[in-house]
Structure formats: C-alpha cells, structure tokens
Amino acid sequence: PIYNIRISVTSKCNLKCFYCHSEGFSKGQDELTLDEIKAIVDLASSYGVKTVKLTGGEPLCRNDIVEIVSSISSTPGLKEVSMVTNGHFLKNYASKLKTAGLKRVNVSLPTLDGLKYSNITGGGNIEPVLEGIKEACDIGLNPVKINMVLLKGINENEVDDMISYSAKVGAILQIIELEPVRIAAKLYNEYHESIDELEKMLSKRAKNVYYRDDMHKRKIFELDSTKVEVVHPIENTEFCANCNRLRVTYNGAFKPCLMVSGNEVDAKPYLKSKDYDGLRNAFLKSVILRKPYCIS
Numbered sequence: 306p307i308y309n310i311r312i313s314v315t316s317k318c319n320l321k322c323f324y325c326h327s328e329g330f331s332k333g334q335d336e337l338t339l340d341e342i343k344a345i346v347d348l349a350s351s352y353g354v355k356t357v358k359l360t361g362g363e364p365l366c367r368n369d370i371v372e373i374v375s376s377i378s379s380t381p382g383l384k385e386v387s388m389v390t391n392g393h394f395l396k397n398y399a400s401k402l403k404t405a406g407l408k409r410v411n412v413s414l415p416t417l418d419g420l421k422y423s424n425i426t427g428g429g430n431i432e433p434v435l436e437g438i439k440e441a442c443d444i445g446l447n448p449v450k451i452n453m454v455l456l457k458g459i460n461e462n463e464v465d466d467m468i469s470y471s472a473k474v475g476a477i478l479q480i481i482e483l484e485p486v487r488i489a490a491k492l493y494n495e496y497h498e499s500i501d502e503l504e505k506m507l508s509k510r511a512k513n514v515y516y517r518d519d520m521h522k523r524k525i526f527e528l529d530s531t532k533v534e535v536v537h538p539i540e541n542t543e544f545c546a547n548c549n550r551l552r553v554t555y556n557g558a559f560k561p562c563l564m565v566s567g568n569e570v571d572a573k574p575y576l577k578s579k580d581y582d583g584l585r586n587a588f589l590k591s592v593i594l595r596k597p598y599c600i601s
Contacts, residue, residue, distance in 0.1 A: 306353060306549060307349070307352065307353065307354055307549055307550065307551050307592055307595075308353065308354060308355045308356065308549045308550070309354065309355070309356045309357075309358065309549055309550040309551075310345075310346075310349050310354050310356075310357055310358070310550060310551050310552070310553060311357075311358045311359075311360050311550060311551075311552045311553065312337075312342060312345065312346075312357060312358070312359055312360065312552075312553040313327075313360050313361055313362060313552070313553065313554050313555040314336070314337065314342065314359050314360070314361060314362070314364050314367055314370065314373060314555060315336055315361050315362040315363070315364060315366055315367050315555050316336070316361065316362045316555045316556075317361070317362045317363065317366040317367075318361055318362045318363040318366060318391070319363055319366060319391070319393055319429075320363070320391050320393070320426040320427055320428075320429045321426065321427030321428075322391075322413070322415075322425055322426050322427065323425065323427070323488070323492065324425075324454055324456070324483055324488055324492070324496065325487075325488075326484065326486040326487040326488065326563070327362070327487060334556075335556045335557075335573070336367075336555050336556065337553075337555060337556065337557050337576070339369055339372055339373050339376055341557060341576040341577075342373055342376070342377065343376050343377055343380075344576060344579075344581070344584065345553055345572070345576075345584075345588075346377040346380050346383070347380060348581070348584060348585060348588055349551075349588070350380045350381065350382045350383050351382075352588070352589075352592075353382075354382075354383070355382070355383065355384045355385070356383070356384055356385040356386075356387065357377060357383065357385070357386050357387070358386075358387050358388065358389060358411075359373070359374070359386065359387070359388045359389070360388070360389045361389075361390075361555070362555065363390060363391050363393070363394075364388055364389070364390060365390055365393070365394040365395065365398055366394075370398070370402075371398070371401045371402060371405050372405075374386055374388075374402055374405040374406055374407050375405035375406060377406075378405060378406025378407070379406065385408045385409070386406055386407055386408060387407065387408055387409045387410065387411070388402070388407060388409075388410050388411070389410075389411045389412075389413070389452070390410055390411070390412055390413070390437075391412070391413045391426075391429070391434065392412040392413065392414065392433070392434035392435075392437040392438060393429065393430075393433045393434060393437065394433075394437070395410065395412065395433075395434075395436075395437025395438070395440065395441055396433065396436045396437040396439075396440045399437065399440045399441045399444055399446060400440075400444055402446070403444055403445065403446055407446065408446070409446050409447055409448055409449065409450070410441050410446050410449055410450070411449075411450040411451075411452050411479065412434065412437065412438050412441070412449065412450070412451055412452065412476075413452045413454075414431075414434060414438070414451050414452065414453060414467075415453055415454050415456065415459075415460055416431075416453075416459070416460045416463055417431075417463060417466055417467065417470055418431075418463070419431045419432075421459060421460065422434075425456075425459065438451065438474055438476065439474055442474050442475045442476055447475075448476070448477045449474075449475070449476040449477070450476065450477045450478075450479045450534070451467065451470075451471055451476050451477070451478050451479060452479050452481055453467055453478060453479065453480050453481065454481045454482075454483055455480055455481065455482060455483060455498045455500065455503070456483065456496045456498065457495070457496050457497060457498035458495075458496065459496065461498050464480065464503065464506075467480075468528065468530065468531060468533060469530070471531045471533075472528075472530035472531040476531070477531060477532045477533070477534060478531060478532070478533045478534070479533075479534045479535075479536060480500070480503065480533060480534070480535050480536065481536040482497075482498075482499075482500045482535075482536060482537050483496055483497045483498065484563075484564075485497075486563060486564060500535060500537045503535070504524065504535060504537070507526040507528075507533055507535070508526065510526070510528055511526040511527055511528055511533075512527055512528065512529060513526075513527040514526055514527070515527070517534065523535060523536060523537070524537070548562075548595075551591060551592065551595070553572075554569065556573060557571065557572050557573030557576050558570060558571045558572060558573065559572055559587060559588060559590075559591035560591070561591050561592070561594040561595040561596075562595060562596070565596075568594050569591075570587045570588075570590050570591040570594070571587070572584055572587040572588070575587060
C-alpha cells in the first residue's frame with residue numbers, strides 16, 4: 306500500500322551538492338502548477354495516502370510555495386505535509402509555512418564546518434542554514450530533522466559534533482547512507498561510507514533502539530540528548546521491502562522507485578487536459594509497477 310508521496314515541486318536549486326540525486330530525475334522546465342499539485346494530492350488521498358513530503362530541487366525556490374502548502378494541507382484524510390529543504394531560505398519562510406499548514410521540515414546539513422559546507426554544496430554559505438534550523442525549531446516545525454549524508458573522508462568524523470548540535474537546537478539527527486543514484490560510480494566508490502560501524506557505535510550509546518515501522522523499518526537510536534535516525538539502503542532488504550511511498554517528479558511523472566529509471570508513468574497530459582480518469586489510471590499503474598529493489 307502507498308501511504309506517502311514525495312512531490313518534487315521544482316528542479317531548481319541554489320546549491321550544487323555533488324551527491325544530490327535530484328529525486329532520481331534530470332533537471333528541466335515545465336514544472337507542475339499549484340492546481341496540478343492539488344489534483345495529485347486529492348487523488349492520492351482518496352487512495353489512502355496520509356502524508357505528503359515536498360522536495361526539489363529546492364522547494365523554497367518556488368515563489369508560490371506557501372500557497373502550495375496552504376492548498377494541500379487541508380486535503381481530507383491527509384495527516385501531514387512536510388518538506389525537505391537545504392535551509393538557505395528557511396528563516397524567512399518558516400513562520401509563513403507553519404501558518405499555511407506545514408507540520409515539519411528536514412534540513413540538509415552534511416557538515417558544521419563552513420569551508421567543507423561550501424565545498425560540498427558548490428559555494429553555499431552555512432550561516433543562513435544554521436539560522437533557518439534555529440528558526441524552525443523555535444517556532445515549532447517539529448520534529449525538525451537534520452539530514453546528514455555520510456561521506457567518507459569528509460564528514461564521517463563529525464557524527465558526535467552533529468549529535469551535540471542536534472541536541473542543542475532540539476532537532477533529530479538523520480544520518481543517511483550515500484546511494485549510487487544519479488552520481489558517477491567514481492564518486493560513489495570514493496565517498497561511500499558503510500553505515501554498519503556507525504550503527505554498532507550508536508547501539509552501544511543508546512538507551513533504547515526501535516524501528517520506524519512507517520518508513521523502511523529504519524532504526525532509531527534514542528540517546529540521552531537526542532534521537533538519531535539511520536537511513537541504511539545499501540545491502541538492506543528490509544529497506545525496500547518496507548517502502549510505502551511513491552514519487553512525483555517536478556514535471557508530472559509518477560516514479561515508482563528512486564533506484565529504477567525508465568519506468569516512470571507520465572501523468573502531465575492528463576493533468577493539463579484535466580482528464581482525471583486518465584490521471585487515476587496513471588497513478589494506479591505506477592503503484593502496480595512498484596517492486597522491491599535492494600542495492601547491493
């Protein structure tokens with residue numbers, strides 16, 4: 306069953322993180338309109354989808370992002386609208402987004418070192434991100450989750466610092482294993498750091514360890530100071546077997562699996578023509594095309 310959809314509302318981004326998979330799709334034009342996004346959410350909700358996560362690109366690059374959140378947050382049956390953001394514009398948007406109905410945010414933060422951050426993101430400035438995280442925590446876009454992609458030779462020694470920082474601001478740290486999706490094999494081989502040893506370390510420190518049953522059976526390590534959630538897709542059959550999400554690309558295609566290319570179901574023609582029977586059929590076809598895919 307599908308309980309969660311991730312909608313890429315734009316392919317635009319103000320950063321150029323070298324490990325970014327762009328939700329598994331190439332960048333381009335012809336973004337979904339507000340009305341088209343609303344139509345997709347209405348349809349998905351009618352089939353039992355409970356949560357919507359807005360992604361990109363960088364969703365805050367859209368001028369109408371507050372209107373999008375406001376439009377879909379009141380959808381009958383929907384429990385939560387959340388967002389993944391790089392945080393650069395979050396300080397200015399956080400309060401407006403919460404008022405519009407956004408429940409929580411995930412903020413990408415691979416390092417606390419300003420120079421490293423600039424190198425990873427293609428010239429980004431870390432200060433607005435830290436300010437955005439603080440603002441989101443202060444106004445209650447909770448739980449704020451900090452997404453840290455683990456990168457060998459770059460940030461694998463910063464885990465303790467990231468745990469301390471997350472505890473200080475009142476956020477949950479989510480450590481993500483690098484995936485071989487839309488990045489060169491050379492980059493993956495150079496920067497992939499196995500999450501296994503990290504999980505062993507966290508297990509020793511945790512006062513409680515449990516699984517997030519609603520998403521990939523992810524392990525959550527409850528420490529004295531904060532929680533650490535681990536996203537471990539590599540050589541983990543539980544990860545795909547317990548996936549309950551569907552992706553929607555910025556230009557209106559249903560993507561059954563992030564790891565697989567070429568099986569997208571184009572829904573844009575039905576959205577443009579307001580052919581909602583066609584849209585429904587495209588949605589159901591994409592659900593049928595979902596198959597477990599284990600990265601080894």
